[in-house]
Amino acid sequence: MPISYDTPEVLDRREGPHGEVVLRRHGRLLQIIANGCFLMDTSDGRSERLLVDAALAALDDRPAPSVLIGGLGVGFSLAHAAENPRWGRITVVEREAAIIDWHRDGxxxxxxxxxxxxxxxxxxxTDLVTYVNETSDTYDALCLDIDNGPGWTVTEGNDGLYSPAGLASCARALRPGGVLAVWSAQPSPEFESSLWNAGFQQVRTEEIPVARGVPDVVHLGVRPG
Known part of the structure; x- marks a missing residue:
């Protein structure tokens, strides 16, 4: 079915503690807009699926690994993780009540x-940055997809997740040998360096093939065993 380029229809608009969040329909697509900035839509999902799959592959044959998904978004990462019986506990952290409502009964x-x-x-x-800073729970994988990645954060405060202190918190929330996977709208060699400097090993970047333009990527690092 061809995508419509008509004016988007606003389905819901909420004002929350972090600003305005909007759900709108544009042709066959559903789109999430935060504070006037496009965040994501339901057009594809390949990069969100790679985020989950790359983390699981890096865990080798660890039985029933637990995963923390940072950011519910349009639900691609959650849905893909739940389709795989290998995952054990699947926890999603989402700070926007509106987005949770749109999934539960919207x-x-x-x-x-x-x-x-x-x-x-x-x-x-809850807020992802606050959660990883304060939680005593640990996971085998952290799959983080907030804002547009390390190089372009929409919401003030989210960049703290990618700082040395934020990466140290991510490492503490991982079990030995656990995997940190971070989605980004563009490759970030600087973030790769930050992962190495934070003590992660086997740091690498996987790209999503695109016909043109800059590819989405997933940055990966492993907490030492």
């Missing part, structure tokens, strides 16, 4: 209803 439920019904899955309504 237009985005078509993408995530099956995953949310999975006994392994749980959503925490």
């Amino acid at each position: 237009p985005l439920s078509a993408l995530s209803a099956r995953a949310l019904a999975d006994a392994r899955a749980k959503i925490l309504e």
